Amino acid sequence: THEDLQKRIMKIREDVRYADSQDRQFMLSDLAFLLEDEARLGTRIQGMGAGQSSPYFSKLVSDEAIYISKYLSDPDNNVVKYTSPIAVLRYKEVGQVGKVNGIAHRIREKQVLDIQKSTLKRLEYTDIDTAFAYDGNKVVFPQKQSRDLPVSKASLDTLVTEIAETSEAKKYVLGEIITKMREEQDSVMRAPYQGVTLVKGAAGSGKTNIAFHRIVYLTSEYPEEFRQQAIAVFCYNVALKKYLSNMLVELNIPQVQVFSIDEWIYTILRQVTNIGWPNYDEDPWTKITKTRKEILPILNAFYNENKSQLI
Template identity: 30%
Template sequence: MTEKYKTSILDHADYQKEVERLEFTKLYIKTILEASRENKQSFTENIKQAFVDLDYLDSSLSYINILTNAKFLELAGNELERLESILNKPYFSRINFKKQEDEVEEILYIGKTSLYDRENQMPIIVDWRSPIANVYYDGRLGEVSYEVNGEQREGYLSLKRQYEIEEGKLKAFHDIDLTTHDDLLQKSLSGKADNRLTEIVTTIQKEQNEVIRASLQHPIIVQGAAGSGKTTIALHRISYFLYTFGERFSRKADDSCAKQAFHRLYI
């Protein structure tokens, strides 16, 4: 990145607001992480105490207590892992979108996982696999639509913005019309193999998004040169289906769903 380009970003009218939004998001994540660590410790202590209080003459209540706290402990652990993984790069894009039936435009930040304000349930980060994220991946500026549970929702897309965030610092952002910025895409594809799965989601193009979200009812053939991201898109397809239909599957069924999604995508 040239010094001239850096200066232009610093001079952008939204630069300070974007820095403040990033700092707010990181602070909120840290607050939730601290609460999750405290909850995890509390659930662990509750389980230990439940074992101490275990009475073979009337054990059902104690066992329920153990199982309940064990489930809460698992949820707290999952939340810790999920939020720790995004702390230094909580989101990668933003859309300004006004639904047809609304009067107020929404500003939505899209990342690898969702995060909601615990007081008002407003989205702080929108998961890239959510229906409205299609507006970012598929839509161009202007009138757009996306599907939710078989119904079309329409609205107006006035801004699509991509971010470069490294180690929790805002390095640059780009306002775009098409989904991806070529420099970002090439950087994602040329990076280390263990980073490609997490980085490619920031630059998914319209055609790739169609493959990821396509129905499991029909086979798909994808052609591309070596290193073009075919396998990575297949893995994101699996991630999308587990996110969308995860409540329908047991852990064992998740493996079956993953295999089906992968096998139907010819690489």
């Protein structure tokens, strides 16, 4: 249990103070593994807590029902996290076929839901010949139903848009964006983890959304290769750092580190120089040299010659 794990961690931290150098090395190694286990278990517990009030946001029926969740993964009850491969089927419409791992799935029924604090706030339902929307108060049909006439998807889209515009505005948070991710954003999130994934776009185009959900994807689908504690996010100011840190907690990846560029550079400088030493005193000749413009061409030449080693 989580409590037992915490007790073991506390005991090692206490015992390591009195251990000799050889035993201390083994104990610190054990402590590192236990801390990783604690982080994984803590993430799972937090996800289960969030999932109790909002268990899933999409339901698909193919050969069997599939429930897509922001937080949970429960294969025994066909609940999958949105990072799971089969979750891409939520972008298919009723009647369409999607392939996952070589297996074809025809969508027979589709539901998009908004469940908050265990209460259904919104529902969009579509099957082969029926469609309706629920706004938390009433059920509305986009047109008169007929079992002989398929419902127009466009008419349902119009109805859902009208309901959304008249409902209470939601705060703009990454957790809510999971349900609104476009298929192309989802594809970038699932890009192969080998190599570099570069995402470019204008301000407000969703780059941060994709980057953060990709972290969730990598830590969820490849937990052995990508540990939260080994991932870092860099930004340009402290205010943005605070905002991004809050978003990481909301997405249940709280162990990911966030650095502002200046903070990170200062940390590195303290590690490789004596700048943090209390008695640090710069050589006066070095200080004079650094402030003379004649030294700039020399520094530029040195940088260009050693660029590959410095960067």
